[in-house]
Amino acid sequence: MREIVFDTETTGLSFTGGDRLVEIGCVELVHRVETGRVFHAYFHPERDMPAEAQAVHGLSATFLSDKPRFHQGVEELLAFIGDAPLVAHNAGFDFGFLNGELVRLGRAAVCMTRMVDTLQLARSRHPGAKHSLDALCSRYGIDRSRRVLHGALLDAQLLAQVYVELTGGRQIGLTLVADEVDGAAAASHAAPAVARQVRPPRLFAPNEGERAAHAAFMTTVANPLWGVETAA
Template sequence: MREIVFDTETTGLSPKDGHRLVEIGCVELVNRVETGNSYHAWFNPERDMPIEAEAVHGLSAAFLSDKPLFSHSVDEFLAFIGDSPLIAHNAMFDFGFINAELELCGRPLILVDRIVDTLALARGRHPGAKHTLDALCTRYGIDRSHRIKHGALLDAQLLAQVYVELTGGRQIGLMLRTEETTAAGTVAEPIRLRNAPVTMRVPRPHAASAEELARHAAFISGLNDPLWHALAPVVDP
């Protein structure tokens, strides 16, 4: 199954206030394993960059001034995500900005049923704990020492590892059965391990030889007051 984990950076908190998308990073997973395929782009927001936002991600208006508009890169972005499920942390924030940009381009919006929110997954799995990306990386032992500021691609890469842990960890790939889908769309009876043919092999000889037993006896006889003599059971006459 193909899934896309992604993150965004923006000029502010809401597109309703005129804020724009400035960066997006996507990481491809197939069967919850990173394939190495990714998508990353910066965008010119055609507006100023509030100092509060720049302090978070380090992207200045000057840096973004020569970057393409989202409308110029939208086809490449849509081709990468395809129709795969989309995973993000606090997903409605990111999807709000992406759909706002798609609307400005006159493109169809992304449907909510494609959304997987890792924040909701974390709250369900670890109620009462901290659920920030940093906190989840710490919980699962994911190295984030190179995360100085927020960056869309780096955060997507970290989130991909967190998502795998939230959904069962790496052991999800160690299945001892396979499933087939019938023409009717139902899952057929799994092929169980006990039904698999077993090939017996001739056991290897493992008994000590007479020479080895003699060397062992000679070694034991040379021990001075071995411990097991003190622990030997007392037999009544």
């Protein structure tokens, strides 16, 4: 099964309030294993960058000034995500901006049935605990030392690891049948069957010679604590 884990960075919290998407990072999973294929793009927001948003992700208006507009990269983005389920943390936020940009261009919104929210998964699996991406990385021993600021691709890569853990751990990627990944057969991880040879039963009763040798040895023991067996 193919899934896309993604994250966005924006100019603020509300697309309907005038904020825009400025970065998106996507990571491809097949059977919950990263394939190495990613999509990453920055977009010119066609507006200013509020200081509070820049403090979160570090993307300034100057940095974004020469980046393409969303409509210039939308085809490549849609081709990458295809019809796969889309996994995000607090996914309603990311879907809101992605669909907001698509609808703004007159394109069809991504169906919400494709949404997988790792925040909801974390709340269900770890009730009462902290559920931020940082907290989940710490819980599962995932290295987040490079996460000084928020970044869409880095956060998507971290979230992909968290998602695997939330859905059963790394062993979930082991499949028992071959599958197709980009047209190439994925190798099965199933161990080959090994025929076991059954060893015939061994007889442990002493033979007559052994019984006689034992009886002879016991005659040399003074005052034995056990009975002396005589040869048959």
